[in-house]
Amino acid sequence: MLGYIARRVLVMIPTLFVISVLSFAIIQLPPGDYLTTVVAQLEVEGGEVDSAQLAALRERYGLGESFFVQYYAWISNIVFHLDFGHSFEWNRPVSGLLGDRLALTVALSICTILFIWLVAFPIGVYSALRQRSIGDYAFTMIGFIGLAVPNFMIALVLMWVGLRYFGQSPGGIVSPEYAGAAWNLGKLLDVLGHLWVPVVVWGTAGTAGLIRILRNNLLDELRKPYVVAARARGLPERRLTVKYPLRVALNPFFSTIGWILASLIGADAIVSRVLNLDTTGPLLLRALMAQDMYLAGSLILISAVLVVIGTLISDLLLGWLDPRVRLRYGQ
Numbered sequence: 001m002l003g004y005i006a007r008r009v010l011v012m013i014p015t016l017f018v019i020s021v022l023s024f025a026i027i028q029l030p031p032g033d034y035l036t037t038v039v040a041q042l043e044v045e046g047g048e049v050d051s052a053q054l055a056a057l058r059e060r061y062g063l064g065e066s067f068f069v070q071y072y073a074w075i076s077n078i079v080f081h082l083d084f085g086h087s088f089e090w091n092r093p094v095s096g097l098l099g100d101r102l103a104l105t106v107a108l109s110i111c112t113i114l115f116i117w118l119v120a121f122p123i124g125v126y127s128a129l130r131q132r133s134i135g136d137y138a139f140t141m142i143g144f145i146g147l148a149v150p151n152f153m154i155a156l157v158l159m160w161v162g163l164r165y166f167g168q169s170p171g172g173i174v175s176p177e178y179a180g181a182a183w184n185l186g187k188l189l190d191v192l193g194h195l196w197v198p199v200v201v202w203g204t205a206g207t208a209g210l211i212r213i214l215r216n217n218l219l220d221e222l223r224k225p226y227v228v229a230a231r232a233r234g235l236p237e238r239r240l241t242v243k244y245p246l247r248v249a250l251n252p253f254f255s256t257i258g259w260i261l262a263s264l265i266g267a268d269a270i271v272s273r274v275l276n277l278d279t280t281g282p283l284l285l286r287a288l289m290a291q292d293m294y295l296a297g298s299l300i301l302i303s304a305v306l307v308v309i310g311t312l313i314s315d316l317l318l319g320w321l322d323p324r325v326r327l328r329y330g331q
Contacts, residue, residue: 005316019308023297024297109202120207131219146207156274158200159171171275202271257314283299
């Protein structure tokens with residue numbers, strides 16, 4: 001087990017290096033740079049472009065250097081000083097921009113993951129054990145609706161419901177009167193009153209998809225010979241289902257941790273705009289549009305690191321859950 005973890009960690013190092021190079025290269029693929037975007041915006045607005053000032057800014061930010069010089073300066077500051085660079089558009093350190101937004105995104109995503117698991121698990125098990133029942137058909141229909149309807153449309157509907165029936169606009173994460181207030185019971189209840197909307201919106205599609213996966217996996221396991229043999233030996237149905245087929249069918253709950261962690265960074269930018277949430281999704285979209293390479297590159301790199309870490313966590317949890325995976329640790 002320890003050898004397996006050590007090998008995976010050693011493989012992560014070159015993987016992250018390649019990802020960092022690709023991330024920095026991708027954000028520089030469009031022609032020009034951040035100053036090119038600024039010049040184009042000034043020309044559209046009818047402003048004057050001072051070539052001397054542009055040259056000074058290009059020299060200050062190192063935009064005139066080669067790709068490898070810019071990449072080395074960026075990645076070395078991250079590795080040795082945890083300095084993600086300076087945002088051109090915001091004129092602030094990237095780490096300062098990411099602090100509050102990343103914390104909010106992580107909190108919302110953790111709540112969304114818990115919501116998905118708590119809802120998908122009982123419904124998926126019920127649909128598999130009561131196949132072709134009225135409840136199975138009802139949950140299937142709701143699941144298809146959740147997969148088909150765009151998240152931003154669900155957000156608009158829930159905002160209307162909150163305003164119409166609860167007298168509270170759920171936009172944002174806190175009401176204006178509590179924005180600058182210290183934490184107390186009133187502010188906590190206000191945050192909880194706003195929190196349910198983004199959690200339900202982000203969790204709808206994931207819940208519907210996971211219900212279908214769990215249902216189909218459990219149905220497949222229940223038809224296998226080892227289940228039939230155990231049932232023939234008189235093993236109680238509840239114990240049989242929980243001990244073997246259900247454990248194997250739960251693999252998707254853990255194998256998806258990698259992409260769930262990545263979604264912490266790329267949270268739905270459109271939903272965040274609709275709900276007025278200061279998450280990392282709109283920040284990444286704005287950075288890509290403005291060619292703010294240090295900000296965009298840092299967000300993409302953090303997302304990639306979370307994918308790698310999440311994949312490692314998924315593999316370890318799958319080894320603990322599924323004996324078939326556990327036997328491969330010694331290979």
